[in-house]
Amino acid sequence: MYQSFNPTPRTLMGPGPSDVNGRVLTAMARPTIGHLDPEFIRLMDEIKALLQTVFQTENELTIPISAPGSAGMEASFVNLVSPGDKVIVCQNGVFGGRMADNVRRLGGQVVLVEDTWGRAVDPHKLQHALQTHPDAEIVAFVHAETSTGVMSDAAELCGLVSDAGRLSIVDCVTSLVGCEVAVDDWGADVVYSGTQKCLSCAPGLSPLTMNERAIERLKSRSLPVASWFLDLNLVMGYWGEGQTRSYHHTAPVNALYGLHESLLIACEEGLAQSWARHRRNHLALCAGLEALGLEFIVPENERLPQLNAVGIPAGVNEALVRQQLLQQFNLEIGAGIGALAGKIWRVGLMGYASRAENVFLCISALEAILSQNNAAINRGVAIDAAQAIYEAAQD
Ligand SMILES: *Cc1c(COP(=O)(O)O)cnc(C)c1O
Numbered sequence: 001m002y003q004s005f006n007p008t009p010r011t012l013m014g015p016g017p018s019d020v021n022g023r024v025l026t027a028m029a030r031p032t033i034g035h036l037d038p039e040f041i042r043l044m045d046e047i048k049a050l051l052q053t054v055f056q057t058e059n060e061l062t063i064p065i066s067a068p069g070s071a072g073m074e075a076s077f078v079n080l081v082s083p084g085d086k087v088i089v090c091q092n093g094v095f096g097g098r099m100a101d102n103v104r105r106l107g108g109q110v111v112l113v114e115d116t117w118g119r120a121v122d123p124h125k126l127q128h129a130l131q132t133h134p135d136a137e138i139v140a141f142v143h144a145e146t147s148t149g150v151m152s153d154a155a156e157l158c159g160l161v162s163d164a165g166r167l168s169i170v171d172c173v174t175s176l177v178g179c180e181v182a183v184d185d186w187g188a189d190v191v192y193s194g195t196q197k198c199l200s201c202a203p204g205l206s207p208l209t210m211n212e213r214a215i216e217r218l219k220s221r222s223l224p225v226a227s228w229f230l231d232l233n234l235v236m237g238y239w240g241e242g243q244t245r246s247y248h249h250t251a252p253v254n255a256l257y258g259l260h261e262s263l264l265i266a267c268e269e270g271l272a273q274s275w276a277r278h279r280r281n282h283l284a285l286c287a288g289l290e291a292l293g294l295e296f297i298v299p300e301n302e303r304l305p306q307l308n309a310v311g312i313p314a315g316v317n318e319a320l321v322r323q324q325l326l327q328q329f330n331l332e333i334g335a336g337i338g339a340l341a342g343k344i345w346r347v348g349l350m351g352y353a354s355r356a357e358n359v360f361l362c363i364s365a366l367e368a369i370l371s372q373n374n375a376a377i378n379r380g381v382a383i384d385a386a387q388a389i390y391e392a393a394q395d
Contacts, residue, residue, distance in 0.1 A: 007094045008330060009214070009330065010330045010332050011222070011246065011329075011331045011332065011353070011358060011361060012327070012332050012348070013331060013332060013333050013349065013353055013362055014332045014333055014334030014347075015146045015147075015195075015197075015307060015334040015346050015348050015349045015360060016146070016174070016180055016196045016197045016203070016346060016347050016348065016350065017196040017199050017202070017203045018196065018197060018351045018352065018353045018368065019200060019351070019352045019353040019358075020200055020201060020202055020258075020352065021200050021260050021261075021262065021351075021352040023184045023265060024200065024201050024202065024261045024262050025202075025258070025263070026261075027256045027260065028132050028202065028255065028257050029254075029260040029263075030043070030254070030257055030294060031350055032187045032253050032254055033253065034124070034252040035250050035253055035309055036245065036247070039269065040253065041245065041255070042250075043256065043260055043316045044104045044158035044239065044256070046112075046169075046274065047063075047064065047256060047259060047260050047263065048062055048063060048239070050263035050264065050267060050289065051063070051064065051207050051209070051263065052176055052209075053184045053263075053267055053271075054176060054181070054199075054263060054266055054271065055172075055176070055181060055182035055191060055193075055207070055209050055269070056181065056182045056183055056184060056185065056271075057184045057209050057211075058184060059183065059184075059209045059210060059212075061208075061209065061211075062207070062208070062209040062210075062217060062224060063208060063209075063234070063235065063239040063316065063331075064195070064205045064206060064207045064208070064256065065192070065205065065206040065207075065208050065230070065235070065259055066137050066205065066249060066251060066252050066261055067198070067204065067205070067303050068194060068195075068203055068204050068205070069173040069192070069193065069194030069196070069197075069206050070098070070206075071206050071230065071265070072173070072192030072193065072206030072207070073095075073098065073099065073171060073173075073192060073193065073196065073206075073228060074227070075100060075101060075206070075208060075227075075230040075232065075297075076140075076169045076190045076192050076208065077087030077099070077102040077106060077108075077140075077169065078102075078106060078225055078226055078227045078229070078230050078231075079102060079184070079197050079210075079218050079225055079232050080138055080167065080169065080190065080214060080217055080218060080386070081102075081103055081106045081108045081138065081323060082108075082221060082222070082223050083106065083108065083223070084107060084108070084109070085103075085106075085109070085111065085137065085138065086108065086111060086133060086135050086137070087103045087107045087108050087109070087110060087111065087136060087137075087138045087139070087140060088108045088110070088111045088113060088126070088129050088130070088133060088136045088137040088138070088139040088166075089103060089110050089113070089139075089140045089141070090113055090114075090115070090125075090139070090140070090141035090142075090152075090157070091098070091112055091113070091114050091115070091140070092114070092115040092116065092117060092118075092119060092120065092123040092145055092148065092150060092152070092324050093117050093142065093144075093145035093146075093147035093148045093338065094146075094147035094337050095140050095142045095145060095146065095147060095171055095173075095320070095335075096140075096141065096145070096340040097338070099140045099141075099142070099169070099171070099238065100112060100208060100225060102323055103140075105184060107138050108270065108280070111129055111133050111136055112283070112388040113125045113126055113129045113272070113379075114141060114254075115186060117147070117148050117152060117196050117338070117339055118148045118149075118150060118297045118298050118340075119143050119145075119155065119298070119299070119302060120150050120151065120152040121153075121156060121157060122140075123153065123156050123160060126139070126141075126157060126160055126161075126193055127160055128162070130160060130164040130166065135330055136166065137166055137167060137217075137233070138167050138168075139157075139161045139166050139167070139168050139169070140168060140170075140171075141154075141166070141168075141169075141171070142156055142171040142172060142235040143170055143171060143173075143174075143181070144174035144175035144178070144179070144304050144306070144307070145174075145175070145304075146173070146174045146197075146304075146307055146346070146379060147336075147337050147338055147340065147346075147390045148297065148298065148305070148309055149296075149297070149298050149304050149307040149308055149309035149346065150298050150302050150304060151175070151179065151303065151304045152242055152302075152386065153300060153370075154172075154175075154181075154186055154188065154279040155169055155182070155186045157170075157187065157342075158170065158186040158187050158292035159187065161187075161189075162189075165277050166320065167189040167190070167213060167214055167217060168187075168188050168189045168190065169191075169252055170186075170188045170190070170191045170192075172191050172192065172193045173192065173193050173194040173197055173206075174194075174196070174197045174198065174304065174306060174350070175193075175198070175306075175346075176193040176198055176199065176273055176280045177198040177199055177271065177315055177351060178196075178198030178208070178275070178304075178305060178351065179275050179278060179304065179305060179306065179369045180203045180271075180356070181193075181280075183211075183304065188211075188212075189210070189211050189213055189214040190208070190209070190210045190214050191209050192206055192207065192208040192209075193207045193208075193220070193257075194206055195208065195255075195259055195262065196353040197208070197258070197306070197348075197350050197351065198274075198278070198284035198306055198350045198354075199263070199266065199351055200262055200265075200350065200351030200352035201259050201261075201262035202255060202258050203295045204252065205252070205255055205256070205259055207259075209231070210333075214358070215222040218232060218233065220262045220369055224346045229249065233326060234250060234387060235352065238251075251282060254350060265352075266305040275305075277354055278305040278306050278349060278350075278354050279305045279359075280314075280389070280393050281305070281349050281355065281356060281359050282303070282304075282305035282306070282354075282356045283305075283309065283364065283389050284351060284356065284359045284360045284386040284389040284390055285308055285347065285362065286303075286308065286385065287386050287389045288359065288360075288363035288382040288385050288386035289308065289310055289347070289382070289386075290361075290368070290385070291381045291382040291385035292363070292366065292367060292377045292378055292379060292381075292382045293313065293368075293377045293378050294306040294310040294311065294313065294377075295310060296308065296309065296311075297309045297310065297311055297340075297344055301389070305346075305349065305354075306348060306349055306350045306351075306354065307335075307348050307349075307350070308345055308346070308348075308349065309340070309344045309345070309347075310344060310345055310347070311343065311344055311345065311375060312342075312343065312345065313370065313375065313377060315375070315376075316370065316374070317337070317374045318335065318342060319342075320347065320373070321345075321366075321369050321370065321373060322335060324369045324372070324373075325366070325369055326369075328365070328369065329365040329368075329369075331361060331365050332345075333347050333348075333360065333362070334346035334347070334348060334370055347362060356390060359386055360383065360386065363382045363386055364382075364383060367379060367382055
């Protein structure tokens with residue numbers, strides 16, 4: 001007969017979910033209470049305040065959507081885009097493509113600004129699109145493209161958008177807490193994230209923040225929002241101020257205990273310290289992987305510290321290597337997706353997983369497995385290369 005499910009503990013170094021901090025798992029196991037219980041309402045208020053801190057915003061509408069990052073993306077578009085609206089979407093990977101698909105499904109018209117996969121969004125191309133499409137009122141782009149390991153310059157892109165008097169939608173699913181996200185300083189209008197990347201919380205929630213300009217556009221729609229569940233007019237009645245909250249949907253109570261704990265952990269560490277930790281571990285991993293002979297697909301100054309995309313050595317069966325890493329080391333790394341499927345590995349160093357022990361585990365496990373597969377790699381030098389980065393950081 002069926003029995004309780006007990007997964008083998010893994011080290012999660014893929015594109016997400018990342019390793020969940022034990023404190024978060026413990027928090028999620030606490031007793032479920034009613035979602036309109038005064039104690040729960042206090043928790044909701046704290047979550048909103050903590051989310052404002054990590055997003056670096058004073059936006060009142062800063063809440064977790066009760067569904068994964070993809071729902072945050074969908075909520076952003078469904079609330080702001082009406083049929084016929086023209087939207088500029090910058091695409092340099094899989095997730096920009098999904099943004100464009102959201103616009104099309106809502107009956108909007110997409111102006112695609114394309115960049116090579118593995119490169120940042122080019123601000124000049126966006127500037128050109130803003131000039132040639134003065135009627136495009138919304139611009140969307142991905143800050144941290146998890147499919148390629150690229151970081152785009154969100155401050156510069158948001159600046160162009162607001163200077164042109166348009167609204168920005170920014171995907172910060174992978175960036176939040178792993179590198180700087182400064183919603184108010186950027187002047188970003190709508191920003192969404194996810195819990196399962198650098199927040200190191202369980203998958204299934206999507207923090208979202210929206211400023212007054214975007215709310216104005218939402219309030220002045222002539223057609224109702226096409227999704228009932230994601231209509232932020234209704235969601236705000238639930239997550240809004242004070243005791244007047246009315247039932248919208250049943251909040252995922254225990255999942256929110258987990259989010260609260262993960263936000264506390266992020267604030268205890270400090271955002272700047274977290275970004276620095278992600279960067280230090282990235283540099284060590286990078287030194288180790290390059291010493292092995294693996295090549296990054298992204299130029300150095302555009303790399304994401306939390307997601308490292310490297311090419312597959314010649315003659316190596318990439319899926320077999322991932323399978324062997326899982327079987328022999330309980331280590332998960334990610335495969336390529338979209339145009340990069342079969343061409344790269346994606347090694348995540350997200351949130352709680354961004355630790356020196358994981359850097360050394362990943363480098364040594366890859367060295368062992370690639371050696372078993374007779375890959376042409378440099379043996380016996382990678383650990384020293386990573387170690388040198390940590391030693392230099394201490395000086
Ligand atoms: C993971 C991810 C998403 C989707 O989040 P889910 O929680 O998987 O739905 C969206 N955008 C980016 C950039 C991501 O990395």
